Structure formats: structure tokens, C-alpha cells
Amino acid sequence: MTLIDERIEEIARDIFADDELVMTDATVARDVRGWDSLAHVNFMYSLEEAFDVQFSEDEFVGFENVGALKRMLAAKIGAK
Numbered sequence: 001m002t003l004i005d006e007r008i009e010e011i012a013r014d015i016f017a018d019d020e021l022v023m024t025d026a027t028v029a030r031d032v033r034g035w036d037s038l039a040h041v042n043f044m045y046s047l048e049e050a051f052d053v054q055f056s057e058d059e060f061v062g063f064e065n066v067g068a069l070k071r072m073l074a075a076k077i078g079a080k
Contacts (some may be wrong), residue, residue, distance in 0.1 A: 004070055004077075007050055015043045025067025051077060 009023045016034045029035040035043075044060050047069075053059075053076040065067045 004051075004073055006052065008066065008070065008073075011046045011050060012043065015039055015046060016047065023066045025064040025065060028064070045056065047073065 005023075009021065012023050012032070013019055013021045016032055018033065021032065023032075029040065035038060040061075044055060048055060051073055052075065055072075059072055063072060
């Protein structure tokens with residue numbers, strides 16, 4: 001598990017109030033209890049803050065699963 005994986009999972013566990021939550025690359029919103037539109041906004045803003053990145057509007061809503069989110073974050077971090 002990479003640092004990105006660990007941090008995403010830590011943030012997700014906090015936002016979705018589930019200490020047992022496991023975020024795999026295949027995880028999508030409907031797989032996570034409580035992942036509604038408000039929780040999504042909180043999750044994404046928390047990721048922006050934690051990784052010191054900013055998502056475009058399309059990126060904010062456009063990733064298909066957690067694996068795509070990880071790749072997007074890795075690209076943003078690498079571009080700094």
C-alpha cells in the first residue's frame with residue numbers, strides 16, 4: 001500500500017465514519033455506505049487539503065473509481 005493509498009483510506013474512513021472501510025482501486029461511490037453528494041464534496045475537499053492539490057470541476061466529479069482517483073492524485077503530486 002502506497003502513501004497515497006493509506007492517506008485516501010484514512011480520509012475516507014473519517015469522512016464516511018467507518019473505521020473498517022477498505023478503499024480498493026475498484027471502489028465506487030455506491031460501494032460505500034454514506035457516500036452521497038455532500039460526503040463526496042467533503043471527501044474531495046479533504047483530499048485537496050491533504051495532498052495540497054486542486055481539482056478541476058471535471059476532475060472533482062469525473063473519476064470512475066478510486067483507482068482513477070489515485071492516478072489523478074499521483075499525476076498532480078508529480079507535477080508539482
